[in-house]
Amino acid sequence: MADDVQGGRGGAPLGPYRRAQVALNVRVVPDVPSFAVDDGFAYAVPEGLDPTVGSIVRVPLGGRRVRGWVVATGAEARMGLREVLSMSGDVPAFDRALLGVLRWAAARYVAPLATLLAKASPPNIPRRGKAAGYAPLGSIESPEQPALRDLGTGSRTIVVAGRVPLAVLAALTGRQAAAGRTSLIVAATAAEADAVESELRGRFGERVVSGGSHRSGAEVTRSWVAGATEAGTIVVGTREVAAWPLAAPGLAVVLGEGRRGMKDKATPTVHARDLLAKRAAAERFSLVLSDVVPTAEALARAGSVSAIGSRGWGLVEVVDRRADPPGAGLLADVTAGALRAAVADGRRVFMFTDRRTTTMRCTSCRTIRRCENCGAAPGGGGECRRCGAPTGACAQCGGRRFEALGAGMSRVASEVARIVGADKVGEAGSGRPVLVGTERDLPMIAADLTIVVDADGPLMAPTYRAAEDALRLLARAVAAAGLGRGRRALLQTSDPGHPVIGALLKGDPVAFVREDSARRAALGFPPGGEILVVEAGGLPPGADRELAHEVGTRAAVLGPAESGGSLRWLIQARDLASTRAVVRGVVGRWREGGARVRVDADPIDL
CATH class of the missing domain: 3.40.50.300 (P-loop containing nucleotide triphosphate hydrolases)
Structure with missing residues (x-):
């Protein structure tokens, strides 16, 4: 009982407490983003309140009154517990089944339980309305599939x-x-x-x-x-x-x-x-x-x-840019011709550009510039933005002049305007015959011709998921042209033999994704393995050794690498279930010391 009064495991913090036995007590996780409160604290329930698992309540915590969630109830009489102050609304935020899932998520994403319980809760106090119910529905047809x-x-x-x-x-x-x-x-x-x-x-x-x-x-x-x-x-x-x-x-x-x-x-x-x-x-x-x-x-x-349907997207044609002369610009001659013809025929055209990764190629030998260490697009700087390896002359011919095959929307629009006229070009929603846009615009685009300005950029993105993500992005861009006679997509690429380009031509992504998944699994990447990325700033001396010592016997620990004033570690293993609990302890100590820590489970960008 002393443990309850002192605020240890199973008890509320010090403060005024009841001296008489009560008929009901509950365990409450306070809305505090800290691992220290994950187990919750026991509180007495005063007369007039009837909380259940998932109830949102107000409780005393130290010298404050905070929101919290009931995660367990009990009928055992307890003495010396502080009381629940009030209930916030009459609709529980979760039941026992959902609570179990939220506990799983807290462990998987190495996050305080309170941050997951907050995701299940509404922004305002939830109160039941009048139980009028919905009008009955008539007959509903079954899906065709x-x-x-x-x-x-x-x-x-x-x-x-x-x-x-x-x-x-x-x-x-x-x-x-x-x-x-x-x-x-x-x-x-x-x-x-x-x-x-x-x-x-x-x-x-x-x-x-x-x-x-x-x-x-x-x-x-x-x-x-x-x-x-x-x-x-x-x-x-x-x-x-x-x-x-x-x-x-x-x-x-x-x-x-x-x-x-x-x-x-x-x-x-x-x-x-x-x-x-x-x-x-x-x-x-x-x-x-x-x-x-x-x-x-x-x-x-x-x-x-x-x-859904026999084919996920329509006809795809590849424009091979390897034979382009130096300074050919963003659009190959065949692409420019197709653009002119489409506008002349009154067809809608969508020019798709991806701003995240721009492909560079050597102006002398036309070879795409790749990082010799990791194979990603290194960008225009002096080092690879993925692995940090230095970038220099063209690996094929030693040339030092490179040109971009892709560009942002404004430059693409300018080049298109020179071909068909400025009055024909605009952004998504402008109503112009030729629309220039990015991934953000894809949901609202319906075109007859899609032109992908630089298909190689997504293929060379600096992530382990680049191939799958590139296929998904390019397929969505291609699908903007729809299905039917006269509708098609043009993909400009300097790597026409890439497996992603082959999958786009076939219109069947599943076989490719399975093959790519097997390749990733062999390297220990998801879903064949698990990854945690830990980013931290404001760490005390020796933090690097602490993480390596605590985790290194359970999983591979790579890093730290410096990024934007913070340190970054990659933790990798086939199964990180037991490792997550250890990382949780290290991260908790760092945060208690004032460090800023972010944990990303199975990151998208890596």
């Missing part, structure tokens, strides 16, 4: 290669709603989530609610309450909704499961796909993971893949 017809009857994961049409989404979620089950749809961007919500709301009315960081706190809270309390709700949003509690969950659909928008950048770096996969197994609902190019992680979860 056989693999999707029986979803919602148990825990199943289905991987879909291709974009899920809105009509199919309506059929899937409508059948769930008619059966009194709640659906969750997660989109990669706010614009895509809004488009889905608008379509489904037109069909199903008020039972469709939305959430995400682009919505107001009041709107998000109303949607959160509806999803948590009204069975048959259809929740649509961005990655933030993946942790929301659901009343009678039947189905979750992840649209663009391989897109960057599905993963949090800040700690905890939760991936919506992985969180929902764990939830589907624990809460017994079906999960659809869709993308024009499925990830290796998704394929590892499901043995088979369902396709």
Whole structure:
């Protein structure tokens, strides 16, 4: 009992406490982003309050009053405990099943439990509305795809290669709603989530609610309450909704499961796909993971893949730039000719450029510039931006002059304007015949001809996932031209034999992703291995030795490397389950000492 009073494991911190026995006590995790409070503290429940697992409460902590979450309840009489001050709303943020998933996520992403519990909670106090219920739905047609017809009857994961049409989404979620089950749809961007919500709301009315960081706190809270309390709700949003509690969950659909928008950048770096996969197994609902190019992680979860249509994208033609003369500019002659012809015929053209990686080539021998150490595009500086190796003359001919094959939107627009006229060129949404854009614009583009200015840039991105990510990005750009007679995409490349280019020509990404996954597994990269990246600033002397000493016997520890005033380590092993607990202890001590620490589990950029 003394342990409870002193605030040790199982007890609340020092302060005023009750001297009489109480009938009920609860364990509360306070909303403090620290590993030190993960186990929670015991509090007495005064008369008039009836908290359950998941209840959001206010409790005393030291000299403060803080928000917290009830993670356990007990009927054993306890003495000397401080009391719960109040309950914030009457809707629990999670039940026992979801709590178990959030504990798993806290361990996987090496994050304080409170940061995960906060993800499951609304921004404002949740209060139940009047239980009016939803109007009954009429007959809902089954999806055309056989693999999707029986979803919602148990825990199943289905991987879909291709974009899920809105009509199919309506059929899937409508059948769930008619059966009194709640659906969750997660989109990669706010614009895509809004488009889905608008379509489904037109069909199903008020039972469709939305959430995400682009919505107001009041709107998000109303949607959160509806999803948590009204069975048959259809929740649509961005990655933030993946942790929301659901009343009678039947189905979750992840649209663009391989897109960057599905993963949090800040700690905890939760991936919506992985969180929902764990939830589907624990809460017994079906999960659809869709993308024009499925990830290796998704394929590892499901043995088979369902396709939407016979081909994921339309006709692709390759423009080989190896024979271009020096100073040829951004567009090859054949590309410029196709651009002129399309504009003359009144066709819509989309010029796609990727700003993240620009390919450089030698002006003498036309060879693409690669880092001799890691093979990535080294950029225009004196060292490789991925591995830090020095870059110098062309490895093929010794030349020292290089030219860019890609560029930003303004330069691309200027070159296109010289070919077809400035009045014909504009940004996405301008209504001009030729639109110049980036990945951000892809969801709103419908064209007859797509021109990829520099396909080699994504192929040479400085990450271990470059090939898969490049195929996904280029496939989305190509798909903007749609299917049908006269529609096509032109890919400018100086590496026409690259396997990614071959997969684009075939229109079948799955075989390539499986082969790339095997290559990554041989190197210990996800999903065949696990990686943690630890970034820290303001560390005390000897921190490097501490991490190597604590973790080095369990996993490979590479680094530290300096990056922007911080130190960066890579921790790699086939299985990091036991290592994560050790890293948690080291990170906790560093943070208590005032260091800034970020942990990224299975990072996208590496």
